[in-house]
Amino acid sequence: xxxxxxxxxxxxxxxxxxxxxxxxxxxxxxxxxxxxxxxxxxxxxxxxxxxxxxxxxxxxxxxxxxxxxxxxxxxxxxxxxxxxxxxxxxxxxxxxxxxxxxxxxxxxxxxxxxxxxxxxxxxxxxxxxxxxxxxxxxxxxxxxxxxxx
Numbered sequence: 001x002x003x004x005x006x007x008x009x010x011x012x013x014x015x016x017x018x019x020x021x022x023x024x025x026x027x028x029x030x031x032x033x034x035x036x037x038x039x040x041x042x043x044x045x046x047x048x049x050x051x052x053x054x055x056x057x058x059x060x061x062x063x064x065x066x067x068x069x070x071x072x073x074x075x076x077x078x079x080x081x082x083x084x085x086x087x088x089x090x091x092x093x094x095x096x097x098x099x100x101x102x103x104x105x106x107x108x109x110x111x112x113x114x115x116x117x118x119x120x121x122x123x124x125x126x127x128x129x130x131x132x133x134x135x136x137x138x139x140x141x142x143x144x145x146x147x148x149x
Contacts, residue, residue, distance in 0.1 A: 001146065006138050010081055019077035019132040030074055031123035032094035036064060036101045037116045038108065039084030046112030056111065057085060063104055064089070071097045076125075077132040088127060094119035 005018040068075040073091035105115045
């Protein structure tokens with residue numbers, strides 16, 4: 001089925017998750033989760049138009065995909081709320097990928113954005129399976145839509 005997007009709630013807020021359903025999870029050789037959270041800094045002005053902001057977020061995602069592939073990680077999905085977008089990867093070793101995220105996205109502050117990276121052990125891929133992937137009802141709706149298309 002590949003990449004799908006669906007509406008959901010995150011911490012009581014409306015959200016959209018986009019996730020690769022074809023990823024085999026968990027992968028024993030990639031027990032570490034690495035994520036990048038990007039959002040507008042409420043204390044900094046942002047002069048980007050909605051179109052420019054969409055282009056910026058697309059460019060960020062493309063770079064996340066590139067870095068994940070370069071460091072043999074798997075980019076599994078993202079979650080977007082009104083306040084932030086979180087990109088999620090799984091890797092064998094998190095330190096290199098996390099460091100590359102931090103270096104690559106330092107310039108976001110000049111656009112009025114903040115970023116935060118974090119990493120840790122998630123050998124069961126709990127974040128992917130229980131947070132990013134759609135639940136049974138959402139998955140049934142996605143499959144029904146795909147059959148109609």
